[in-house]
Amino acid sequence: MPLLQILDLHAEVSGKPILKGVNLSIEAGEIHAIMGPNGSGKSTLSAILMGHPNYKVTSGDILWENQSILTISTTERAKLGMFLSFQYPTALPGVTIGSFLKTILKAHRGNEIPIKEFKKELKDAMTSLTIPDSILSRYVNDGFSGGEKKRAEILQMSLLKPKLAILDETDSGLDIDALRIVSEGIVKTHSKDRSILLITHYQRMLNYVTPDFVHIFADGRILETGNKELALKLEEKGYDWILGKAIEL
Amino acid sequence: MMLKEKPREPYEMNSNDNLEEMVFPPFKLESLRKFPWKMIEKQDLTSESSLEEIRFVGLEPEIQFDFLSKMQKNEDLFTRWILTSNPSLRSFRANGKNGYLYIKGKDSTRLALVLNITIPANQKFDLDIECFHTGSAKTISQLLLVIHLEEGALLNLFFGGEAGEEVVYFDAIHTFQSANSCLDFRHLKLGGWKGKTFVYPVLEGRDSSFDFYSLGALKKLEFQELEALVTHKAPSTKSHIESRVVVKDRSHSIFTGNLRIPPKTQKVSAHQISRGLALDPKARAEAIPKLEVKAEDVSCTHGATVGDVDPEELFYLESRGLSKEEAKILLVEAFLGELLDFPSLDENLKNRWKDKLLMRLN
Numbered sequence: 001m002p003l004l005q006i007l008d009l010h011a012e013v014s015g016k017p018i019l020k021g022v023n024l025s026i027e028a029g030e031i032h033a034i035m036g037p038n039g040s041g042k043s044t045l046s047a048i049l050m051g052h053p054n055y056k057v058t059s060g061d062i063l064w065e066n067q068s069i070l071t072i073s074t075t076e077r078a079k080l081g082m083f084l085s086f087q088y089p090t091a092l093p094g095v096t097i098g099s100f101l102k103t104i105l106k107a108h109r110g111n112e113i114p115i116k117e118f119k120k121e122l123k124d125a126m127t128s129l130t131i132p133d134s135i136l137s138r139y140v141n142d143g144f145s146g147g148e149k150k151r152a153e154i155l156q157m158s159l160l161k162p163k164l165a166i167l168d169e170t171d172s173g174l175d176i177d178a179l180r181i182v183s184e185g186i187v188k189t190h191s192k193d194r195s196i197l198l199i200t201h202y203q204r205m206l207n208y209v210t211p212d213f214v215h216i217f218a219d220g221r222i223l224e225t226g227n228k229e230l231a232l233k234l235e236e237k238g239y240d241w242i243l244g245k246a247i248e249l
Numbered sequence: 250m251m252l253k254e255k256p257r258e259p260y261e262m263n264s265n266d267n268l269e270e271m272v273f274p275p276f277k278l279e280s281l282r283k284f285p286w287k288m289i290e291k292q293d294l295t296s297e298s299s300l301e302e303i304r305f306v307g308l309e310p311e312i313q314f315d316f317l318s319k320m321q322k323n324e325d326l327f328t329r330w331i332l333t334s335n336p337s338l339r340s341f342r343a344n345g346k347n348g349y350l351y352i353k354g355k356d357s358t359r360l361a362l363v364l365n366i367t368i369p370a371n372q373k374f375d376l377d378i379e380c381f382h383t384g385s386a387k388t389i390s391q392l393l394l395v396i397h398l399e400e401g402a403l404l405n406l407f408f409g410g411e412a413g414e415e416v417v418y419f420d421a422i423h424t425f426q427s428a429n430s431c432l433d434f435r436h437l438k439l440g441g442w443k444g445k446t447f448v449y450p451v452l453e454g455r456d457s458s459f460d461f462y463s464l465g466a467l468k469k470l471e472f473q474e475l476e477a478l479v480t481h482k483a484p485s486t487k488s489h490i491e492s493r494v495v496v497k498d499r500s501h502s503i504f505t506g507n508l509r510i511p512p513k514t515q516k517v518s519a520h521q522i523s524r525g526l527a528l529d530p531k532a533r534a535e536a537i538p539k540l541e542v543k544a545e546d547v548s549c550t551h552g553a554t555v556g557d558v559d560p561e562e563l564f565y566l567e568s569r570g571l572s573k574e575e576a577k578i579l580l581v582e583a584f585l586g587e588l589l590d591f592p593s594l595d596e597n598l599k600n601r602w603k604d605k606l607l608m609r610l611n
Contacts, residue, residue, distance in 0.1 A: 050568050053560070074567040083568075090565040094583025094590075103579065107570035139587075156569065 001066055003028045003195055004049075004164055009060035011048050018044045020220035021060070026164065029192040033206055034199045035231060036217035037239045042199045043087055045217070046168045049197075050084040051077050079108065081163030085153040085170050091141040097152065098136035101159060108160055125158040129185045146173025154185040161189060166197045171205040183208030203235040216242050298361035298391075300337055300354060307348025307376070308341035308366065316340075316365050316395050320423070327447055328421045331393040336361035343368045343404075347375040347593075354382030354390060356413075363393040370427075371401035375593040378406070383413035390418035390441070398430035400454060405593035406434045409602045412441035414469075421447040428454030428483070435591050437464040437602055439609060441471065448477040452486035459488045462588045466609045467500035467532075477521075478507040485516040492523045493588060495581055495610060496532035505537045506551060515546040525555040526584055528577075528610070558584075582607055 004026040011019040018041045026032055036042050048055045049062065051074040061068050064080055092100065101122065105113050113121075126133070129151050141149050150170055157165050167186065171179055186209050190196055198209060206214075206228055214230040215222045216239075223242055224230065234242075317338075320328055341350075343366065354360030360382045368374050382390045390412055398404055412418050418441045424432055438446055450459045463475055479488045492504040506521040525534025536553035558580045566576035585606050589599050 050564075052564055073573075074564060075570060075572050078568055078570040086565065086568075090559075090561050092562060092565070092580070092583060094585075094587035095579060104569040104571065107572075107575065139583075160569075 002026060002063070003065060004197075005061075005063040005066075006045075006049075007061045007063065009045075009048070009062065010058045011044065011055050012058055013044070013055050017058075018055070018220055019048065022221050024215065024222060026195050026197060028163070028195055029190075030213065031190065031196045031198065031209060031211045033209075033211035033214045033228075033231065034197065034217045034222075035201065035203075035214060035234055037243070038201075040218045041220040042217050043168050046084055046166045046197075046199055049077075049166055050074055050082065083157055083160055083162035083165045085150075085157060085165065085167045087168040087170075087172065089141045089144075089149045089153055091139070091144075093139050093142045095140050096137055097140055100140050101156065104156065105159055121159060125155055125185075128188060129155055129158070130181055131155060147175065147178040150174055150182055151178070151185075154182050154189075158185060158189055161194065163193065164195045164197065165189065166199070168199045169201065170198070171200055171202060179205060180208060203231040206231050218243055296359050298335055298337065298359045300352065300360070300362065301356070302351065302353040303339065304351040305341065305349065307343065307345045307374075308350060309344040311340050311342050311367075313340045313342075313365065313367070314338065316397070317363075320363075320393070320395065323423070323449075325421060325447060325449065327419050327445070328393060328423070328449075331361060331363060331391045331419070331421060334361045334391060336363045336391065336393070338363045338365075340365040341367070343372060343374045343376065346373065348377075349595075350376070350378045352378070352380040354380075354384075357384045357388050359389045359391075361389075361391045363395070365395045365397075367397045368399060368402040368404045368430075370399040372399075373403040375405045376407070377595055377598055378408045379598075380408070380410040382411075382416055382418070384416045385413075386415045386442075388413065388416045390416050390420075390444075392418070392420045394420070394422045396422070396424045396432070398424070398426045398432055398457070400427040400429060402427070402430045404430075404432045404434075405591070406432065407591065407594050407598070408434070408436045408438075409598070409605075410438040411605065412439070412444060414440055414442060414471075416441045416444075418444040419447075420445070422449065424448075424450045424459065426450070426452050426454060426457040426459060428456060430454065430457045432459050432461075433591075433593075434459070434461045435464070435588060435594065436461065437589075437606070438473070439466060439605055441473065443472045445474045445476065448475070448490075449480070450477070450488065451480045451482060452488065453482045454486075455483045456485050457483065458486065461488075461490045463490075463492045463494075463504075464585050464588055464606070465492070465494035465502055466585065466606045467494065467496045467502055468609055469498050469500060471500040472502075473500075474503040474505070476503075476505040476507070478509065479519060480509045480511075481514050481517045481519060482511065484514050486514075487518045488520070490521045491588070492536075493526075493585060494524075494534055495526045495528065495585060496534050497528040497610060499529070499531045501533045501535075503535045503537065504553075505539065507539045508541065508549065508551075510542045510544045510547055510549070512543040514544045517544060517547040517549075519547065519549045521551040523553040524584075525553075526581060527555060527557060528581070578607070578611065581610055 006024040009022040523536035538551040
């Protein structure tokens with residue numbers, strides 16, 4: 001049984017069609033990469049999967065373990081085990097990272113986490129992502145550099161251990177070292193039960209996070225699916241050859 | 250107006266001016282339209298006022314009432330009104346590095362209190378003030394707080410006030426700053442059926458700076474107005490005023506920010522920002538900026554936002570498993586709590602007032 005199935009999904013924002021028939025199936029433990037040019041609808045897809053209220057699904061369905069999740073809230077989707085690493089994570093002035101992480105862990109697990117256990121989990125995750133302790137007293141994403149924001153997203157993912165992590169351009173804004181560290185953090189959370197949907201422009205993160213499938217996304221749908229070789233082909237040839245296909249369709 | 254009574258105690262005396270001589274505020278003024286003037290009788294304003302308790306540490310009582318003559322000539326009617334309303338008077342001088350002042354008005358009895366606090370030259374002082382007054386309908390609470398910062402003084406001031414839900418209050422706060430003095434002021438006033446707080450900072454000396462952060466959380470039919478009038482009398486002075494308020498149910502908040510920069514007062518920096526969170530459709534938060542700038546070499550800004558919590562912040566928290574309600578509470582707590590993250594504020598006090606804020610909104 002697939003963990004996630006997207007069936008002929010059409011969606012719009014303010015009456016403008018963005019997704020035009022997306023089909024995708026992700027089994028437990030699989031890593032899928034979606035690549036595509038700017039404005040093709042990749043980030044919209046991730047927001048719709050998470051239930052963003054600004055987008056309207058006009059037809060099609062999203063199934064989670066064979067059940068439609070179109071009518072359930074973002075909160076419930078998160079509790080099912082879906083996690084979105086935002087391309088532009090929102091700043092929360094006044095909310096310290098330390099208390100935020102404790103709050104979201106409690107929301108997921110349904111009870112207060114013993115402080116000792118929380119500290120140990122947190123320390124392990126922060127060490128592997130080379131995040132300094134000083135971040136805990138800072139406000140969530142407030143005044144963070146691009147790299148700090150992305151590390152903070154992956155830190156949350158490491159603690160929440162979602163069944164499906166949707167990573168929306170997590171590689172953007174990262175230097176070479178940060179890309180490696182963040183990628184290693186992603187790989188650590190991957191297991192045979194945990195899947196990843198990685199949205200990116202570039203092949204470089206796929207050197208660390210090896211995808212089982214690569215999908216090329218343009219004009220609101222998936223135009224081609226292949227293995228990691230497809231990402232290399234894109235790197236070499238660009239998107240023009242595939243955009244021609246979109247016009248034909 | 251003259252004070253007619255002699256001091257009763259070394260640091261306590263009453264003023265008992267003739268109320269008949271007092272010119273009352275023109276009640277048709279827009280800023281006064283929300284007040285239940287018709288319900289207030291003259292005897293309400295002259296009835297006996299009493300303090301149930303006043304405690305202090307780090308403050309030295311002194312017989313120093315020179316400030317009264319200055320206050321009696323003040324253009325603010327509410328300030329003069331308190332002085333004609335038979336108030337208790339206290340004058341203090343900061344002594345040491347930090348101080349605490351606790352005030353409790355007698356339940357259902359009018360509170361009229363004038364406090365004068367001086368921070369000596371070149372002294373760094375942290376001061377926390379808490380003021381409580383419960384009462385039945387029409388109980389009036391009047392507080393006049395006058396703060397002087399002598400040359401080079403630094404003051405971190407927290408004021409937490411709580412009034413009973415039927416109390417009508419008028420607070421007037423005057424600050425006078427000499428050269429090179431800095432005042433960081435966190436102000437929080439909760440409760441009261443209807444209430445007005447007037448803040449009058451006067452930057453009298455060069456290179457003095459005034460930072461004022463006000464917090465409010467209103468519910469039911471409460472009305473609260475904060476009016477600030479910042480006067481930059483000396484060049485190279487700085488002011489920053491920030492008001493944050495959360496309104497729910499049918500409550501109503503008004504922030505009026507007046508700024509005065511006289512001619513030839515150059516190199517002044519003055520900024521005002523008002524942020525309101527309206528949690529219910531009938532709750533209102535208004536911001537009224539009034540800038541009177543007659544100097545040329547100045548930097549002034551003002552801004553105001555009013556709305557519900559940011560939907561993107563809400564979505565971010567929901568995507569982390571928090572319900573909409575939990576996310577809203579967290580965001581409101583953060584919105585207000587950020588201004589209480591004030592290094593000099595005692596941790597217990599901070600948590601107590603954070604809890605009070607949240608209890609009002611949950």
